[in-house]
Amino acid sequence: ATVSDIDVGTTSTPSGTVTFGSSSSGSFSSTTCTLGASGTCSVTYTPGVVGEHVITASYGGDDTHAASSGMTSVTATPRTTMTIVTCAPTSVPVNSPTTCTATVTDTATGSTSTPTGMVLFASSGAGTFSGNPCTLSGSGASSSCSVTYTPTVVGTGAHLISADYSGDLKHAPSSGSTSVTVTKRSTSTTVSCVPSSFAAGGSTTCTATVRDTDIGTKITPTGTVTFGTSDTGTFVPPACDLIPTTTLGVASCFAEYGSTHAATQTITATYGGDISHFGSSGTTTVTVTSGSPFLLTLMPPTETRTVNTQGCVTATVTDAFSNPTPGIKVVFTVTGVNHAGGTGTTNAAGQATFCYIGRLFGPDDIRAFADTNANGFEDAGEPPGTATKVWLLPVSSPLCVVDFATYGGHITADNGDRANFGGNAQTSALLQASGQEEYQDQGPVRPMTVHSINVLAMVCSITTFGAAQIFGEATIDGAGKYAYVIDVEDHGEPGSTDTYWIILSNGYNSGRHTLDGGNVQIH
Structure with a gap:
């Protein structure tokens, strides 16, 4: 304040006290x-x-000066502020919350003060706020408050979160933003x-279940x-469209x-995702077994072999879809000579093998069937198969x-009957065989004359x-033509340990036996 003597005549400097309001x-x-020598004080x-x-x-005056007063106007402006927004976490799945905090700071010169009031949040994307607006609290030059933001759609994938501070009696408004x-x-x-x-040709029901596995509220x-x-x-x-279950998310x-191929098979279910979910996939296995035997x-x-060798046939059993059928009993029967x-x-490959030695020369018919019920008999619906083998005579030994x-x-034959035999056989230097043989089973089990x-x-x-x-051919009881093989052993004189064995193509087999009487000579 400056107090001046403004009267006429000789002036003097006012003294005393000035009061402010x-x-x-x-x-x-x-x-x-108190006024100084120049009449001024501050x-x-x-x-x-x-x-x-x-x-x-x-001014209250002094001994020589009267009192006076004066005034001026001062305009007080709001203090500038700065608002900073942060959200944690900065990346969230849709429908999962993040906490967003606004910090308001007094940035003006002079003595700072603590901003008070409210902060209002908003988002550029679809979502909800909890606790919005929020009330600032703090000390010194800064204060802050927080809200929870939950995005409800993915949208562009970037939600701009803004915070607007409305100011108070001392502080100007400000705003800030961040991206989530x-x-x-x-x-x-x-x-x-x-x-x-x-079983092959059948089917199974495969159910795919898709679960929301993320944090926050399930969708x-x-x-x-x-x-x-x-x-x-x-x-x-x-492909199938998902149907909600009673469980959220x-x-x-x-x-x-369905499949006709017998095997262990991997089933894959692939979910393509939607506007709120990433895709995913899962697998399982199913076992398709062979069906009932069909073929x-x-x-x-067909095969041609020399007598006294082993011949084999392999049966392959498959179902109606050509799958091998394991674990099936196969019955083989050889008829013919x-x-x-x-x-x-x-x-596992649906195969079973049967082998036998052909003793007699000539053709054999081989029949096999899949004995599905394992009763030993060929029943209706049990698939059969056939094959043939032809057995050839061996090359003769010379001069025997x-x-x-x-x-x-x-x-004494295998059946217990007494059997008589006789005859002779010889081969030439040119390997030609000749001779004659006789055999008589005396019965009573199976009497016959050969x-x-x-x-x-x-x-x-x-x-x-x-x-x-x-080897040769013979009649039985004066009729027919049957293949025979006679197998003899000569163990030296007097012949008591010699053996005799005859097999006929009518199925008769005496068995190899030591002679009860007689003498075999081979020379």
Whole structure:
């Protein structure tokens, strides 16, 4: 304040005290000051509120000067502020919350003060705020408050979060913003098939279940699941639309899977995702087993072999879709010149093998069937197969003679009957065989009389003892033509340990037996 002597005549410098006052809220460093030699004194005024402040100065006078007063106007402006927004986490899946905090700072010169008031948040994307607007609290030059933001759609994937501070009696408004990355929600897909095993030509129901596996409030997945297989089966339909379950965040759908190929197969369910979810996939396995036996094939279908060797046939059993059928009993029967039989069980490839030695020359018919019910009989619906083998005579040994020094002999056959035999056979240097043979089973089990028609081949060997096989054709009881083989052993004189064995193509087999009487000579 400056006090001046304005009267006429000689002036003098006023002295004394000046008192200050304000029309508004504020504070003075001192409400009075004492005039100096120049008639001036000063105080400091700090406005407490925004607006116009009228400052008055009142001089009380002194011994030579009258009192006076004066005024001036001071405008107090709001203090500048800065608002900073942060959100944590900065990236969230849709429907999962993030906490956003606004920090307001007094940035003006002079003594700072703590901003008060409210902050209002907003988002450029679709979402909800909890606790919005929020009330600032703090100390010193800064204060802050927080809200929770939950995005409800992914949108562009970047939600701009803005915070607007409205100011208070001392502070100007300000605003700030930050970006929150919004992603789709993670999922898991599982698939299960019931039944997990079925026969070729059948089917199973495969159900795909898609789950929302992310944090925050679950969203039930929508969209389509596509099915696939590692094999050649088919799905009906090939894709299905998800249907919500009673559990929030879980949806499922199903398809029928059918296959004609017997194998362990991998089933895949692939979810393509939707506007809120990433895709995912899952797998399971189903076992397709072979169906009932439908076809039996014998291999080789035909074969020619020499007698006294082993011939084999392999039966392959398949179902109606050409799948091998393991674990099936196969019954084999040989009819023709030789008689044999046996059984086998198919392996993983659906195969079973049967072998036998052809003793007699000529053709054999081999029949096999898949004994599905394992009763040993060929029933309706049990697939059969056939094959043939032709057995050839061996090459004769040169210059061999087989006779019976006692004009024959006798044995006890396998059936218990007494049987007499006789005859002779020889081969030339040109390997031609000749001779005649007789055999009579005396009964009572199977009486018969056998007369040779010819001797076609003879094989001899002499090691520690002599052995011979005589092949030819004969009549039985004076009729027909039957293949025979006579197998004899000569163990030296007097013949008591010699042996005799005859097999006929009518199925008769005496068995190899030591002679009950007689003498075999091979030379």
